[in-house]
Amino acid sequence: MPEAYIYDAVRTPRGRGKQDGSLHEVSTLGLAATALKAVKERNHLDTKLIDDVVMGCVDPVGEAGGDIARIAALTAGYGNHVPGIQINRFCASGLDAVNFASAQIMAGQHGMTIGGGVESMSRVGIGASGGAWPVDPAIAIPAYFMPQGISADLIATKYGFSRDDVDAYAVESQKRAARSWSEGRFAKSVVPVKDVNGLTILAKDEHMRPSTDMQSLASLKASFAMMAEQGGFAAVAIQAHPEIEALNHVHHAGNSSGIVDGAAAVLLGNAEAGGSAGLKPRAKIRAFANIGSEPAMMLTGPVDVTKKVLARAGMTIGDIDLFEVNEAFASVVLRFLQAFNVSADKVNVNGGAIAMGHPLGATGAMILGMALDELERSGKSTALITLCIGAGMGTATIIERV
Numbered sequence: 001m002p003e004a005y006i007y008d009a010v011r012t013p014r015g016r017g018k019q020d021g022s023l024h025e026v027s028t029l030g031l032a033a034t035a036l037k038a039v040k041e042r043n044h045l046d047t048k049l050i051d052d053v054v055m056g057c058v059d060p061v062g063e064a065g066g067d068i069a070r071i072a073a074l075t076a077g078y079g080n081h082v083p084g085i086q087i088n089r090f091c092a093s094g095l096d097a098v099n100f101a102s103a104q105i106m107a108g109q110h111g112m113t114i115g116g117g118v119e120s121m122s123r124v125g126i127g128a129s130g131g132a133w134p135v136d137p138a139i140a141i142p143a144y145f146m147p148q149g150i151s152a153d154l155i156a157t158k159y160g161f162s163r164d165d166v167d168a169y170a171v172e173s174q175k176r177a178a179r180s181w182s183e184g185r186f187a188k189s190v191v192p193v194k195d196v197n198g199l200t201i202l203a204k205d206e207h208m209r210p211s212t213d214m215q216s217l218a219s220l221k222a223s224f225a226m227m228a229e230q231g232g233f234a235a236v237a238i239q240a241h242p243e244i245e246a247l248n249h250v251h252h253a254g255n256s257s258g259i260v261d262g263a264a265a266v267l268l269g270n271a272e273a274g275g276s277a278g279l280k281p282r283a284k285i286r287a288f289a290n291i292g293s294e295p296a297m298m299l300t301g302p303v304d305v306t307k308k309v310l311a312r313a314g315m316t317i318g319d320i321d322l323f324e325v326n327e328a329f330a331s332v333v334l335r336f337l338q339a340f341n342v343s344a345d346k347v348n349v350n351g352g353a354i355a356m357g358h359p360l361g362a363t364g365a366m367i368l369g370m371a372l373d374e375l376e377r378s379g380k381s382t383a384l385i386t387l388c389i390g391a392g393m394g395t396a397t398i399i400e401r402v
Contacts, residue, residue: 004102005281006399007274008267009369010038010191014205014357017121017259022202024122024261026193028057028064032072032118035265038191039114040076043267047077049277051110053084054101055265056093056117058360059128060086068118088129088361089290091328092387092395093117095364098266099288099397106285111273116265117362126259126360133391144240144296146233148390149224149251151298152329154237156250158297159335163250166330167217170255170354172344173327177351178210185350185377189369207258207357222249223256240296255330260357264365283372286382286398287313293392299332301394302386303339309384309396317342320398321380324367326387327352336386349374363387368397375401 012034015023023031032055040047055069069084089096094117101115133139146154156166180186181204192203228234234247267279274281289309293301302325310316317340325336325347333352337344350370353363364387371383386396 001106002108002270004105004268004285005271005274005402006266006268006283006285006372007279007281008039008043009372010035010189011264011366011369012193012262013190013202014207014260014262014359015202016207017261017357019122021122021261022206023193026201028068028118028120028124029072029075031120031193031261031263032068033075034191034193035116035263036072036076036078036114039265039267040078043277043279045277047079047082049112049273050078050082051113052101052104053082053114054097055084055086056088056097056361056364057086058088058090058093058119059124059126060088061129062124064120064124089393089395090390091326091360092364092389092393093361094264094366095368095385095387095395095397098268098365098368101268102285102288105268105270112269112277114265114267116263116365118263119359119361120261121259121359122261144236146236146296147224147227148298149256149329150228150233150237151296152251152331153224153247153249154241154244154297155299155335156331157244157248158241159338161250161331161334165334166250166255167214169330169334170217171212171214173348173351173354174208174210174212176349177208177355180350185373188373205356207260208355212254217254220252220254223252225249237296251329251331255354257328257353258357260359262359262362262366264362264369266365266368281402283375283399283401286400288397291394293394295392298390298392299328299388300335301388301392302332302336302396305394305396306340306384306386309398313398315398320382320384321346322349322371322374322383323347324371324383324385326358326363326367327354328358328388330354332388364395368399372399
């Protein structure tokens, strides 16, 4: 089976996902094309070598609809021959796009592909594409549907994470992200977003709040308590998990992932295609996996899928040097740390979505690129990237530096 190598990984900075965010003036197409154009230009890439572009997008409607991958490739100057496909596995879409693109190579059907993702959360709102799961009783009731924040509080309650625990984790994420930017750790991969005149609109993640401390977070009210009680979701949680007597509401905006805009792209290929392009591989895809997990608890998929992907790769948790566990909510990462008893010094070492934000369809590709950069910076070998997913799923990928 051919190896799938990673030749490059880029991302835009993450802009606040609101109308006053710096990237609100940039369309979804513009964000996606920025990432693809950067891959082409910085690698002096002959796009005749590109067999497919796979991009994740969680709400592919309106300006983000119509197969954004294909249209972004055309906009980025890839030529008419380059196809594209948009995929959606909720929050793992960007990582699955990389996995799908890798699988095309490993199957021997393609030589060079691009995987990535995009989301403009300021322009196309969360849930804009709709869906039966939250609203159709035929599935909502048997699946114990709850909003994700309530599921995060359920995890915290079940596994014993206090308000101080989740807030302390959030403070550390902010510190790590601020340190990483100040030390230039993202310089290799972050490409600025520019306007039609070539002027830079945004060059740095703007959601961060480096001054965050325990005192400032303590002033925030739990975000999901009223929704849980008045919406009946607290009763749903207890029905799904009768061992829980009452939910402990600990999550709020300061210890949950930020709503942001952004895009990412990862250049992949086999050895022959990379050689034809004059490129040296930076890492290879060692293994990837997907799994379904309990829909009510919803966000524990990273634990389940990590076990699966490690078994598939013939590895143990001790074989992994670095972990990127998407910070959808603080309790998600705390549960991962608890389940595997891994050192916090190995997990999200440069901060995560609590500090920098979670552009849904792009995040998976972004954090894979972060893991790759950190492997090179630290001289380490292996990294595992994983995300929790709506409706109860998990996706994970193991990469190995070469």
